[in-house]
Every structure is written in C-alpha cells, then in structure tokens.
Amino acid sequence: MGSTAKSNILVVGFGGIGTITAYNLEASGLASVTGVLRSNYDHVNEHGFNIWSCDHGEIPSWKPTHISRTVPNVKDDASADPFDFIVVCTKNIVDVPPTVAEIIAPAVTPNHTAIVLVQNGLNIEKPLIAAFPGNIVISGISRMSSAELSPGKVFHQDHDILIIGAFRNPNLKVEDEQASAKRFRDLYNASGKATGQYEEDVAFMRWRKLVYNASWNSLCAITRMDTSKLRIAKFPVTELVLPVMLEIKSISRAAGVKLAADQEDVSLAGDALDAYFRPSMQQDIEKGNFMELEIIVGESVREAQKLGVPAPTLTFIYSLLKTLQAGTKMSKGMIEMPPANDYGAGEKLAKFKATIS
Amino acid sequence: MGSTAKSNILVVGFGGIGTITAYNLEASGLASVTGVLRSNYDHVNEHGFNIWSCDHGEIPSWKPTHISRTVPNVKDDASADPFDFIVVCTKNIVDVPPTVAEIIAPAVTPNHTAIVLVQNGLNIEKPLIAAFPGNIVISGISRMSSAELSPGKVFHQDHDILIIGAFRNPNLKVEDEQASAKRFRDLYNASGKATGQYEEDVAFMRWRKLVYNASWNSLCAITRMDTSKLRIAKFPVTELVLPVMLEIKSISRAAGVKLAADQEDVSLAGDALDAYFRPSMQQDIEKGNFMELEIIVGESVREAQKLGVPAPTLTFIYSLLKTLQAGTKMSKGMIEMPPANDYGAGEKLAKFKATIS
Numbered sequence: 057m058g059s060t061a062k063s064n065i066l067v068v069g070f071g072g073i074g075t076i077t078a079y080n081l082e083a084s085g086l087a088s089v090t091g092v093l094r095s096n097y098d099h100v101n102e103h104g105f106n107i108w109s110c111d112h113g114e115i116p117s118w119k120p121t122h123i124s125r126t127v128p129n130v131k132d133d134a135s136a137d138p139f140d141f142i143v144v145c146t147k148n149i150v151d152v153p154p155t156v157a158e159i160i161a162p163a164v165t166p167n168h169t170a171i172v173l174v175q176n177g178l179n180i181e182k183p184l185i186a187a188f189p190g191n192i193v194i195s196g197i198s199r200m201s202s203a204e205l206s207p208g209k210v211f212h213q214d215h216d217i218l219i220i221g222a223f224r225n226p227n228l229k230v231e232d233e234q235a236s237a238k239r240f241r242d243l244y245n246a247s248g249k250a251t252g253q254y255e256e257d258v259a260f261m262r263w264r265k266l267v268y269n270a271s272w273n274s275l276c277a278i279t280r281m282d283t284s285k286l287r288i289a290k291f292p293v294t295e296l297v298l299p300v301m302l303e304i305k306s307i308s309r310a311a312g313v314k315l316a317a318d319q320e321d322v323s324l325a326g327d328a329l330d331a332y333f334r335p336s337m338q339q340d341i342e343k344g345n346f347m348e349l350e351i352i353v354g355e356s357v358r359e360a361q362k363l364g365v366p367a368p369t370l371t372f373i374y375s376l377l378k379t380l381q382a383g384t385k386m387s388k389g390m391i392e393m394p395p396a397n398d399y400g401a402g403e404k405l406a407k408f409k410a411t412i413s
Numbered sequence: 414m415g416s417t418a419k420s421n422i423l424v425v426g427f428g429g430i431g432t433i434t435a436y437n438l439e440a441s442g443l444a445s446v447t448g449v450l451r452s453n454y455d456h457v458n459e460h461g462f463n464i465w466s467c468d469h470g471e472i473p474s475w476k477p478t479h480i481s482r483t484v485p486n487v488k489d490d491a492s493a494d495p496f497d498f499i500v501v502c503t504k505n506i507v508d509v510p511p512t513v514a515e516i517i518a519p520a521v522t523p524n525h526t527a528i529v530l531v532q533n534g535l536n537i538e539k540p541l542i543a544a545f546p547g548n549i550v551i552s553g554i555s556r557m558s559s560a561e562l563s564p565g566k567v568f569h570q571d572h573d574i575l576i577i578g579a580f581r582n583p584n585l586k587v588e589d590e591q592a593s594a595k596r597f598r599d600l601y602n603a604s605g606k607a608t609g610q611y612e613e614d615v616a617f618m619r620w621r622k623l624v625y626n627a628s629w630n631s632l633c634a635i636t637r638m639d640t641s642k643l644r645i646a647k648f649p650v651t652e653l654v655l656p657v658m659l660e661i662k663s664i665s666r667a668a669g670v671k672l673a674a675d676q677e678d679v680s681l682a683g684d685a686l687d688a689y690f691r692p693s694m695q696q697d698i699e700k701g702n703f704m705e706l707e708i709i710v711g712e713s714v715r716e717a718q719k720l721g722v723p724a725p726t727l728t729f730i731y732s733l734l735k736t737l738q739a740g741t742k743m744s745k746g747m748i749e750m751p752p753a754n755d756y757g758a759g760e761k762l763a764k765f766k767a768t769i770s
Contacts, residue, residue, distance in 0.1 A: 108765040209769045213758050278635065279733065281740045288750055289739035295732040330754040372729045375652040376636065382646035383638045393645055397687040401570050408465040412566045 062088040063243060066142045066163050067120065068127065070096060072202035074145030075105055075210045077174060077218070078120050079112060081143070084246030090139075091120035092127050099207040109202075109212035111249040129162040138165035141240060143172045143196070148180055149346045151354075151381065156180075157187035166190050170236045174198050174218065176269060176336075177351025178262060178359065181223035192236045193223045195258045197265055216250035221258040263308035264315055267323045269335070269352045271300035274373045277337035277347060278380070284332040293324065296369065303367040307356060310363040337377075346384055349377040419445040420600060423499045423520050424477065425484065427453060429559035431502030432462055432567045433607075434531060434575070435477050436469060438500070441603030447496075448477035449484050456564040466559075466569035468606040486519040495522035498597060500529045500553070505537055506703045508711075508738065513537075514544035523547050527593045531555050531575065533626060533693075534708025535619060535716065538580035549593045550580040552615040554622055573607035578615040620665035621672055624680045626692070626709045628657035631730045634694035634704060635737070641689045650681065653726065660724040664713060667720040694734075703741055706734040 063086060067078040070093045081087040093100055104117035130136045142160050160171065167190040173180055174196035181193045197219040202212035220241045222233035237254060244252030255261050272283050275296055279286070286292040301320040308315055316322070327333040337347040353374045360367035385391045398405075420443060424435040427450045438444040450457055461474035487493045499517050517528065524547040530537055531553035538550045554576040559569035577598045579590035594611060601609030612618050629640050632653055636643070643649040658677040665672055673679070684690040694704040710731045717724035742748045755762075 106769055108761065205766065206769065209765075211762055211765050213762075275736075279736050279740065281736065281743075284750075285740060285743055286736065288743070288748065289736060292732065292736040292739070296729075296736070328754065328756070330751040331756065332753050368725055369729065372653075372726065375649065376733075379632075379636050379638065379643065379646060379649040379653070382649070383636065383642060386638075386642055386645070391645065393641075394687040396689050397685065399685070399688065404465065405568055405570075408566075408568050409562065412463055412563065 062086055063140045064088055064090075064137050066090045066092065066128070066139045066160075068092045068142065068144050068160060069146035070094075070100070070105075070204075071145065072204045072210055072212065073174065073198050073200060074143075075107065075204065076109060076112075076200060076202050076212045076216055077143060077145055077198070079105075079107065079109070079115070079118060080216060080247050080250045081243060082120060083112065083249060084243055086243055086246050088122075089120040090122040090124060090128065092124050094125070096204070096207040097123065097125050103208060105208050105210055107210045107212065109210075110214055111212065111216050112247075127160055127163045130165060131162055139163055139169045141170050141172055141194075141243075143174060145174045147340075147346070148173075148175045148177060148348050148351050150183075150350045152346050152385075155183060157183050161187065164188050164191060170194055170240065172196050172220075172240055173223075175351070176265065176348055178266060178355035180351050181225075185223070185225045185227075189225070189227045191225070192228060192233050193225055194233075194237050194240055195219075195221050195223050195262065197261055217253060218244055218250065219253050219255050219261055220244065221255045221261065223258055259311070259313050260315070263304070263311070263313045264319065266308070266352065266356060267301050267304050267315065267319050268326050270304050270356050270370060270373075271297045271323070272326070273335040273337045274300070274349075274353055274377060276335045277341045277349075278373065278376050280338060280342060282332045282334045282338065283327045284329055287324075287329055296373075298324065299369040300373065303360070303365075303370045304356060307360045307363065307365045307367060310365045311359055341380055341384070344384060344387060347377060347381060349374070349381055353377055419443055420497045421445055421447075421494050423447045423449065423485070423496045423517075425449045425499065425501050425517060426503035427451075427457070427462075427561075428502065429561045429567055429569065430531065430555050430557060431500075432464065432561065433466060433469075433557060433559050433569045433573055434500060434502055434555070436462075436464065436466070436472070436475060437573060437604050437607045438600060439477060440469065440606060441600055443600055443603050445479075446477040447479040447481060447485065449481050451482070453561070453564040454480065454482050460565060462565050462567055464567045464569065466567075467571060468569065468573050469604075484517055484520050487522060488519055496520055496526045498527050498529055498551075498600075500531060502531045504697075504703070505530075505532045505534060505705055505708050507540075507707045509703050509742075512540060514540045518544065521545050521548060527551055527597065529553050529577075529597055530580075532708070533622070533705055535623060535712035537708050538582075542580070542582045542584075546582070546584045548582070549585060549590050550582055551590075551594050551597055552576075552578050552580050552619065554618055574610060575601055575607065576610050576612050576618055577601065578612045578618065580615055616668070616670050617672070620661070620668070620670045621676065623665070623709065623713060624658050624661050624672065624676050625683050627661050627713050627727060627730075628654045628680070629683070630692040630694045631657070631706075631710055631734060633692045634698045634706075635730065635733050637695060637699060639689045639691045639695065640684045641686055644681075644686055655681065656726040657730065660717070660722075660727045661713060664717045664720065664722045664724060667722045668716055698737055698741070701741060701744060704734060704738060706731070706738055710734055 107115040170192040199217040222237040241252040464472040527549040556574040579594040598609040
C-alpha cells in the first residue's frame with residue numbers, strides 16, 4: 057500500500073455530513089483530502105474538528121490533509137495534482153447562486169476528475185454534465201444523521217451508509233462510469249467503519265428517497281411541525297402527506313422508475329412515532345436558512361409537467377415553499393422592498409405607549 | 414330622552430374591537446352596557462380601560478356600567494332585567510369549545526334578546542338560531558382596526574364602521590328582524606362618532622369579506638408573511654392568493670350571491686403595499702393563539718362541497734390551517750402525545766456538549 061499513490065480528493069462543504077464523509081475517506085489510509093471550509097475555517101484552522109462519531113469514536117482534534125477557504129484552482133496550475141474525486145457535501149440551493157458547477161469549476165480537471173454529489177434530489181447531475189461533459193458524475197445518497205453543533209463541533213449519531221452509483225453521462229462509456237463509482241465505493245469502505253453501498257439503479261434510489269423528502273420534508277417545513285406531530289394529528293397524513301407520496305409514485309412511474317408497491321407504507325413509517333424528527337427543510341426554515349426546495353420539489357413538479365402527470369398537491373406545496381424561500385431572501389435583504397409606512401399611526405401609538413408604560 | 418329607559422346591552426369579549434364597540438354604545442347615552450371580561454377583568458376593575466381612539470379621543474379611565482367575570486344568568490333570575498341585545502365580540506373558534514351559543518346561553522331571554530355577532534366568517538348564525546329559535550340574530554362586520562396592547566390599554570387606529578344587517582331566522586318575521594337590525598344601527602350611530610351602516614343583504618356582505626379573508630388571511634397565516642411580502646414576491650399572488658379569491662367567487666355564485674365583477678382586483682389591492690399588514694390569523698399563529706379557520710375557510714370548503722363547486726386551492730389551505738391549529742392544541746397540551754425518545758443519543762450528546770461548551 058505504501059507504494060500506491062493516495063487518491064487525491066477534494067471535499068466541498070464541511071457541515072455534519074461533509075466532515076464525517078471526509079474523515080472516513082482519510083481514515084482508509086488511501087485518500088488525501090483537501091477540505092474547502094467556509095464559515096468554520098478559522099476555528100478549524102486553529103483547533104481542528106472535534107468529533108463524536110458512532111462509527112469513528114471520539115476525535116478531539118482532526119484536520120483533513122489540507123484545508124482551504126476557497127476551491128483550489130487546479131485547472132490553471134500545471135504543477136498542481138489533479139483531483140481524482142471532488143465530493144460535494146454542500147446543500148444544493150439552485151435558486152440562490154452560485155451553483156455547484158460554478159463553485160467547483162476551478163478544481164475540475166476535464167476528462168479526469170469524477171464528481172461525487174452527496175446531495176438530495178432529482179436532476180442534480182444535469183447542470184454538472186452540461187458544465188463538464190467529459191467528467192463522470194456519481195450519485196451519493198447519505199443515510200447518516202450528523203450535525204455540526206457549533207463551528208467545528210460535529211456530533212454523528214447513526215451509522216454512516218452512503219449509497220453510491222454513477223449518473224448517466226451520455227458522452228461517456230457506462231462501464232467507465234460504473235467502474236469509477238465502484239472505485240469510490242471501495243475507497244468509502246476501506247476504513248472498515250462506514251458502509252459504501254453500490255447501487256446501479258441511481259434513478260430508482262433517488263426517486264425512492266423523494267417519496268419521503270417531497271412529502272414529509274416539505275410539509276414539516278411549511279407547518280414547522282415534525283413528522284411525529286403530523287402523524288399524531290392523523291388527518292395531515294391522509295390529506296397531505298400520502299397524496300404527495302402517491303403523486304411522486306405516479307411521476308416516477310411515468311419516468312420509467314417503478315417503486316415498491318408498498319413504498320408509501322415504508323415512507324409513512326420512516327421515523328419512529330416518538331422520535332419527533334425534524335427533516336432538513338424544517339430545520340432550515342426554523343434557522344432562517346435556504347431550503348433545497350428546487351431539487352426536491354421543483355424538479356418533481358417539472359417532471360410531472362413534462363410527463364403530463366397531474367400533481368396538484370405537490371404543485372401547491374411547491375408554490376408555498378417558493379413563497380417561504382422568497383421570505384428568507386427578504387429577511388436576508390436580497391429583495392428590494394418599499395420602506396414601511398405607518399400612515400400616521402406610529403406617532404400616536406408611540407405617544408399612547410409612553411402614557412401606558 | 415331622560416324618560417326613555419336605556420337599552421340593556423351585554424357585550425361579551427373586551428379586546429380591541431369589543432372595548433371600542435361597548436364604549437361607543439354607552440357614548441350614545443341610550444345604552445347601559447354590562448361587560449363580560451376575562452383576562453383583563455382584574456386590571457379593568459381596578460384601573461378602568463385606558464383608551465386612545467381616533468373617534469372618541471383620549472379616555473384615561475373608563476368602565477362599562479357593569480362589569481362581570483362571567484356571563485350573567487338572566488334566564489333563571491326573574492328579578493333581572495332582560496338584555497335587549499347581546500353583542501358578541503369574541504373570536505369565533507368553533508373547533509375549540511365552548512361555542513358562542515354555550516357561552517351566551519345564560520343571558521339569552523327567549524323571544525326577546527337580539528344577538529349581534531360582531532365576528533368574521535360564514536354560517537356563524539346557524540348554531541345560534543338552532544340554540545335560540547325564537548331570537549333575532551344580527552350580523553355585524555367591523556371595519557375598525559383596534560388592538561389591546563396590554564390588559565385594559567386599547568389603541569383604536571381608524572374610523573369605526575360597523576356593517577349591520579339581520580341574519581334570516583326562518584322562525585321569525587323578516588320585518589321584525591330588519592327592524593331590530595335598524596334599531597341596533599340607530600343605537601350605534603347615536604354617539605355621533607362611529608358609523609353604523611345598515612345593509613340588508615348580509616350574505617353578500619359576508620361573502621365579499623371572505624374574498625379577502627379566505628385568501629390573504631389564510632396565506633399570511635400559513636407562510637407567516639404579511640400581505641405586502643406576498644405581493645412583493647408576486648408569484649404567490651398568481652399561484653395562491655388569486656386562485657383562492659376566484660374559488661370563493663365561484664362558491665358564492667353557486668350559493669346565489671353575485672359579487673362585483675372586479676371584486677378580486679379590489680381585494681388584491683385591499684392593503685397598501687407599504688403597510689406590511691398582518692391579518693388576524695397571522696397574528697394569532699405568531700402569538701400561539703387559535704385561528705378562526707373554521708368559520709373563514711372550513712365553512713367555505715363545506716359550502717363548495719355541498720354545492721359541487723371545485724375548490725382545490727382552498728381545500729389544501731384548509732388542510733394546512735387545520736394542521737397548524739392541531740399544532741397549537743399540541744403546544745397547549747390539549748392533545749395526548751407519546752413522550753420523546755432520543756434512542757440513546759441524548760446521553761452521548763449531552764456528554765459531547767459538555768466537552769465542547
């Protein structure tokens with residue numbers, strides 16, 4: 057092993073999942089990771105990551121081999137080692153630039169770097185294949201639950217399973233794509249701690265995850281109620297959650313993906329009733345962050361429209377999520393708004409308030 | 414006037430609108446008001462109401478002629494003067510008992526007391542006519558904006574217009590109903606400060622108000638975004654607000670009420686773009702209070718179903734509002750919920766948190 061060059065890997069996005077993914081890759085001894093850190097760069101540069109992981113144990117201070125504030129410019133630097141894999145663990149908010157393709161562009165070596173998207177949603181590979189037509193794009197669906205509690209402090213709660221498969225890039229040979237995905241799967245398993253699971257049918261795996269995400273994740277975000285609360289109230293499941301699941305099932309079928317007959321039962325019971333689980337978009341809206349609504353819901357609605365499948369509940373939910381996202385843009389000052397006018401009430405109100413205080 | 418006995422009026426509900434309504438009735442010199450106060454009883458009993466009103470000016474300390482913590486039991490007390498009018502200014506939350514009919518029952522003298530509902534929504538008279546078949550029920554649609562800022566401190570911002578008309582009680586003569594409504598209108602105008610406006614077509618007035626309430630009020634509550642934010646984002650108006658308005662227009666038409674051809678334009682521009690107005694249900698959900706969703710949205714949906722009118726957007730909105738109301742019941746401990754289980758993470762998490770704090 058000593059004579060084998062390590063795989064040169066760039067990991068972008070060091071939140072809960074990105075940090076554990078990067079740690080696991082380096083723990084194999086077969087990979088050298090360069091980490092692109094944003095908000096936690098200063099903290100990690102000084103102290104390293106402090107990790108508690110159900111798979112890897114207590115790690116008081118760890119840094120990837122290299123860390124950087126920005127995506128390294130390899131394309132224009134002939135002396136730089138090309139990256140074998142770029143593993144993207146950021147949230148994918150296509151409606152708030154820059155896009156993933158724009159972010160990673162400087163680090164992509166044409167016809168060499170394989171891009172691994174450890175991200176939710178549908179059609180996420182399309183803009184990458186368009187931007188990097190000679191590069192392999194790999195799907196990663198992470199099943200772990202891991203959170204960054206404060207800068208550099210990561211708590212990883214349940215076993216890391218990463219479902220890996222190649223997206224279809226029509227410019228490339230399918231055998232090469234599959235071989236690359238398997239190579240990444242082998243790297244992911246090499247630590248002996250995490251599970252890299254190769255699944256050839258990427259479309260199936262992603263539509264299957266959408267059954268949960270388009271329904272629970274959306275409705276918990278809109279109502280700010282966790283999956284248990286919606287189940288305890290009962291009627292939201294019948295009136296909202298289940299209709300969305302069945303709409304996704306019908307869209308996927310029209311798209312050529314046949315999910316299990318009882319997929320909705322599995323997805324309805326996905327979380328324990330006493331777990332009060334808050335899916336990612338609910339956590340995002342509650343924190344005032346952007347939600348991955350386009351790749352989860354927007355793309356599903358567009359597939360439905362393209363295929364002529366009615367999806368009224370999903371379409372309605374999409375409008376509401378877009379509205380909430382616009383609200384977040386307003387809170388962040390990204391949308392111009394007229395100054396508030398109190399139509400003269402303010403002064404009187406202030407005077408009255410002064411007399412009653 | 415000295416020889417004329419004053420009208421004996423019970424006002425139930427002393428928030429922003431109830432207080433100004435009661436004050437205006439007594440300001441006529443023609444009415445003696447008994448006020449039923451709940452949360453602000455002790456404060457008002459000691460200090461009176463402190464009011465700033467655009468119609469009535471600065472009123473440092475005022476009490477209705479009588480105040481009471483509970484609805485007086487007139488029915489079983491032969492010596493008590495019967496109430497000529499009971500004016501109900503509470504919120505109308507039919508899905509959270511007690512109902513309005515249950516609340517006022519002890520004070521209703523059969524075949525004598527006219528019940529004035531200063532409340533939003535559709536079909537609100539039905540349970541009252543069922544409970545008090547010999548009593549006149551009057552519709553009051555208040556246009557004023559008035560708020561209780563803290564117990565007993567009321568800020569009344571714009572001119573008090575109360576649209577008054579009789580609901581149809583099939584057990585009674587329509588002339589008697591209309592005469593009673595006009596009597597109340599005259600009482601309301603007698604102070605010379607407020608405007609009591611008699612409108613015979615109650616159904617028309619109430620459906621017209623629903624065009625605004627079912628749409629803006631619901632969508633602001635669900636998104637927690639005011640009417641200006643939804644208008645600035647633009648697409649929520651096209652995708653959500655306007656479809657609801659047109660569904661209400663179609664339901665009302667099937668119910669025999671023809672609204673103005675351009676009613677949706679009027680209702681879309683109901684609030685100034687720079688007013689950032691938060692409708693009542695938005696204010697309620699943000700304060701953790703119950704919303705009047707059944708009389709605004711639930712009854713509209715049930716009318717649609719009864720009349721065979723499709724109302725898909727309104728039906729979705731109804732499901733979401735019911736879900737949010739269930740969430741409020743959960744927060745108030747009114748729904749039994751299984752204790753949370755952290756599946757072992759809590760202890761590890763607590764330990765990890767202790768090391769990083």
